[in-house]
Amino acid sequence: MDDDPVSNDSPNPHFEQFLTALAPHAQIRRRLLQLSLGSVVLPFLGLPALAAADRSEIGFRAIAASTEDLVRVPEAYILQVLYAWGDPISNGPAFRSDAGNSAAEQAEQAGMHHDGMHFFPFVSHGQPSSTHGLLCVNHEYTDENLLHPDGGANWSEAKTLKSQNAHGVSVIEIELTSRCKDVRWQLVRPSTYARRITARTPMRIDGPAAGTAAMRTRDDAGGQRVAGTLANCAMGVTPWGTYLTCEEHFNAYFNGLDQPTPTQKRYGIRARSAGYRWHEHDRRFDVASEPNEANRFGWVVEIDPWNPGSEPVKHTALGRFKHEGAMLTLAGDGRVVVYMGDDEAFEYLYKYVSRDRFDAGKPGGGAALLALGTLYVARFAADGRGQWIALQHGQNGLDAAHGFADQADVLIHTRQAADRVGATKMDRPEWVAVHPRTGEVYCSLTNNRQRSAVDPANPRADNSFGHIIRWREGDGQGAAAAATSFAWDIFVLCGDPQHPDPDKRGNIRGDAFASPDGLWFDPDGRLWIATDISGSAVNRGDHERFGNNQLLVADVASGEIRRFLTGPRGCEITGLTASPDGCNLFINVQHPGEVVGGRFAPAKPLTGAVWPASQFPELTGGRPRSATMVIRRQDGGIVGC
Structure with a gap:
């Protein structure tokens, strides 16, 4: 989703400033824009390249880009539609x-x-x-x-x-x-x-914001229960076997006031406008009727799939913003670390570190680990280093004098707290993936078409193609996930090598792509990259040569990237997961037909009319349906190997 207006008007620096500020130190701008295709791995910040022993081979022949209304994979692979809308x-x-x-x-x-x-x-x-x-x-x-x-x-x-x-x-x-x-x-x-689990399922609220005045409504005088979850984008998984679903563009469901408050504006709630019409029949989504209901969305929600009678829990300790995902890992001392992106132009990267340690042998596993801890936001520096700044009441100017009454206030207004501490504005931070052996962290920055000024501090105005960054926690030599410092560089700058504008060619070694979104490491260390070029841009203008959205595989040691899958027209590829043996890859084909004049056209009767942009997955003229697919090798081997 990249159609929201910019709601971050803070003076905080943008990430692109550091790319240029590094130029005297490492000539980064010239290197990013002029690197040969054979030099995609960038150890220019003193980050050693992954050792040869960590290299994960890509074992398939890349396929070509496509504009067909089909899912295409390499030869010797089998496709199956498993679960459609x-x-x-x-x-x-x-x-x-x-x-x-x-x-x-x-x-x-x-x-x-x-x-x-x-x-x-x-x-x-x-x-x-x-x-x-x-x-x-x-x-x-x-x-x-x-x-x-x-x-x-x-x-x-x-x-x-x-x-x-x-x-x-x-x-x-x-x-x-x-x-x-x-x-x-x-x-x-x-x-x-x-x-x-729907937008009406009862669930519990925990953490510092639970029960506070800003979370109370007429339906919930205690401020500890809420009906439903929505805008469920990416996800996370806990070591105690539960699922984390993330609430992203929740603002689109709320009808705003004639004059939205500063907080409502900061979260994108517009004056007398909502993308959905729920507020006409459900007063919860009319801000004038229930001013606090919007505070009860924008969280990470934990679900126990093994206990169908259990109640989902919204974890306020992880902050309120447009959560793209929640990538959970363990620090060396057993503390839980959760990486999260706020999916909007000029928003921030976050990390949560639990107070207590995970004990696999303790009954209940990690029941309280996501309720008690510290939320941090990233600040990138021009020397290739960075800091995680604590969003903790009483620290870093987050106090009553600056509008934050307590820790609940900090978490309900996470974006404002991040503004206050000087976090670095990013180009739509989305999925985060952690390398299974090195602990190196990768984050997709999908794009940012809303930055128009071209100056030495912004080498890619109209960053329509996006890029992927990576960092190593602590001293850059290990996997100290709970550290408050890190070293960073750019893994890949996406682009079209044939583009006439050098700033848009990127430095991909292998198959061209744009708008990276979903990221996932398989157990062997291959990085899978799913793309999300919007329906208004796919196969048009600067994006004409990329074809439909796709799934690629990167060898992070060499930087080589190969195209593994292309989706049907107008879709997004997302939702990567696999069976433990790696022989079954599950992916989602989302919103097939999302192109101009397609999915948003008036509803068409089934008889005598064909849906214009896509008929996936039936391909018989009917309504396009998002679907989960399974990919296997014909010989039963590991997918991608």
Whole structure:
């Protein structure tokens, strides 16, 4: 999502300033713009390149870019559609091709627009299964023109309920089965684990902000309970076996005041405007009626997939902003570390460090580890170093004199707190991935088309192609994840090598791509990169040669990048996860058909009309449907190897 107006007008420095400020020290601007394709790994900040022993080979032949309405993969790979919008999660109502399912039926079916997900294996005889598990799938948002037979016309309470029930998370049970020569993944039906968590599911609030005045509403006088989760983008996984779903562009659901408050403006809530019409039939989403309801969204939510009767928990200790994901790792001393990006132009990178240590042998595992800890925001320096600045009440100017009454106030107003401490503005920080052996951290900066000034401090005005940064915690030599300092460099500057503007050619060694979004390391250390060029830009103008959105694989030791998959027209590729043996890769194809004149066109009847941009996955002229797919090698080997 890159269509929100800029809401950060703080004077904090932008990350691009440091790229140029480094120039006298390491000639970084010249190197970024003039590097040969064979020199993509950048050890110019004194960060040693990964040792040859850490190199992870890419074992497939790259495929070409594509504009076809198909999912394409290399030869010798098998594709399967597993779980599409409207499919029943267990025994339940089937999808109606005219979108005529009711709100109650939608609550028992896959939601819309699959995003982040994770495979949780069953364990047998002490070993994780690669053929049987639970799959948690986020459903980020809805398109009302697809969701209802007559689209957004004649808006009603029933349509509001259906839209709310198409958000949230699916938990499904899946199994790899073999019948004769037909080897396929399928949903286990019925399943006692299957459930849907929606924008109406009751959940608990914990951490410093729970119960405070700013979290109280007419429906929840105690400020410790909330109905639902929404805008569920990327995710995270805990070592105690739970799933973290992240609330991103929550502002689009709230109808603002004639004169929004500074806090509402800072979070993108617009005057008398909402992207959705829920507020017409659900007063929670009308700020004039419930001024505090918006404070109860924009959090990381923990779900226990193994206990279908458990209540999800919103963790306020991790801060309130437009969470793209929550990448969890463990520090050397056992403390939990969570990396998070705020997905909007000029927003920040965050890290949470728990107060206590994870003990795998302790009953309850990590029940309180995400409720008690310290939230930090990143400040990058021009010498290739950086600091994690604590967002802690009483420190770094976060006190009553500067508008922060207590720690709850700091967390509810995380963006303002980050503004106050001088965090570094970034170009839409999205997914974060941690190398499984080195602890090196990678973050995708998808793009920033809203920076127009060209000067020595901004070498890529209109950074429409994005880049990926990386850092090493502590002294840059180890994996001290809880450290408050780090060393950073650029892994890759995305671009089109054939572009006439040198600033837009990038320095990719291998297959060209733009707008990196999803990042995921497989156990062997290959970095998988999913792209998200918006529907307004894909296959147009500067993006014409990239083709549809795609999935690539990077060897981080050599910098080589190869294209593994191309998606159907107008889609985003997202949600990477795999079975423990690496032989089954799960990906999501989100919002197929999101192109100009496509998905946002008025709803079309099924009879006598073809949806114009995409008919994925059926390819028979019907409504495009987001879907989870499974990719396997024909010989049963490790995917990507």
